[in-house]
Amino acid sequence: MKIATYNINGIKARLPALLDWLTETQPDIALLQEIKSVDEGFPREQIEDLGYSVETHGQKGFNGVAILSRLPLEDVVRGLPGDETDEQARWIEATVVGETAIRLCGLYLPNGNPAPGPKYDYKLAWMQRLKARAIELLADEMPALMAGDYNIIPQPEDAARADAWREDALFRMESRTAWRRILHLGFTEAIRARHPQPGLYSFWDYQAGAYDRNDGIRIDHVLMTPQCADLMTACDIDAEYRARDKPSDHVPVWVELVA
DNA sequence: ATGGCAGGGGAGCCCTGA
Numbered sequence: 001m002k003i004a005t006y007n008i009n010g011i012k013a014r015l016p017a018l019l020d021w022l023t024e025t026q027p028d029i030a031l032l033q034e035i036k037s038v039d040e041g042f043p044r045e046q047i048e049d050l051g052y053s054v055e056t057h058g059q060k061g062f063n064g065v066a067i068l069s070r071l072p073l074e075d076v077v078r079g080l081p082g083d084e085t086d087e088q089a090r091w092i093e094a095t096v097v098g099e100t101a102i103r104l105c106g107l108y109l110p111n112g113n114p115a116p117g118p119k120y121d122y123k124l125a126w127m128q129r130l131k132a133r134a135i136e137l138l139a140d141e142m143p144a145l146m147a148g149d150y151n152i153i154p155q156p157e158d159a160a161r162a163d164a165w166r167e168d169a170l171f172r173m174e175s176r177t178a179w180r181r182i183l184h185l186g187f188t189e190a191i192r193a194r195h196p197q198p199g200l201y202s203f204w205d206y207q208a209g210a211y212d213r214n215d216g217i218r219i220d221h222v223l224m225t226p227q228c229a230d231l232m233t234a235c236d237i238d239a240e241y242r243a244r245d246k247p248s249d250h251v252p253v254w255v256e257l258v259a
Numbered sequence: 260a261t262g263g264c265a266g267g268g269g270a271g272c273c274c275t276g277a
Contacts, residue, residue, distance in 0.1 A: 164260040206264035
């Protein structure tokens with residue numbers, strides 16, 4: 001089973017690129033972020049025509065996440081628990097039923113800039129709620145993964161110019177500490193585990209020729225519980241999609257599981 | 260972080276993102 005995460009930066013602008021990627025790489029599951037659409041506005045028909053069911057958790061203008069699946073989904077839950085007042089659409093989960101049932105969590109973690117400030121406080125608070133949900137997933141002892149745009153550069157080797165990001169919300173020490181507190185509960189980060197070399201990126205800014213200069217950062221991650229990590233046979237980053245026509249500023253990251 | 264950005268909303272330009 002191939003499971004991918006992809007921040008598409010707007011479904012309306014990205015539909016042709018998304019359809020090309022689905023057709024060419026054939027993921028069984030795609031966890032999408034930044035759909036920037038309400039549920040009713042999501043162009044589900046053309047995606048369904050490729051054999052996917054579509055579950056969205058959208059909002060107007062910004063944010064929004066979705067799950068595309070070629071296998072049956074059950075128990076879809078929208079929204080990260082822990083704050084009834086949080087109206088931002090950044091979390092969706094479901095169980096995919098193949099040979100093995102796997103709990104899938106798609107997330108769009110807040111950017112947090114400028115830091116410090118209220119947006120940064122929201123990011124750190126959101127990560128606290130993510131940690132609470134992560135503890136539950138581990139306790140359930142069923143294979144589970146949390147994949148998406150974490151807006152976290154875990155280590156200096158995950159940025160072409162780490163020094164330039166030192167005070168940024170994506171790389172500040174408090175952000176990385178919060179990341180490690182989740183990771184070290186017992187998760188395996190797929191790319192780090194299998195491709196530990198520096199210089200692998202999942203995002204390049206649209207500005208200043210960042211992609212041409214390979215001035216990237218790695219901020220899209222797949223975290224797996226032990227029961228899920230045991231199923232992984234491969235993972236990679238579809239970096240070449242950043243060079244396509246009208247690309248997202250992110251590229252897909254995927255894992256292959258025996259499931 | 261920037262060399263010259265992109266998307267959405269909505270109708271002139273501001274907000275947001277990374």
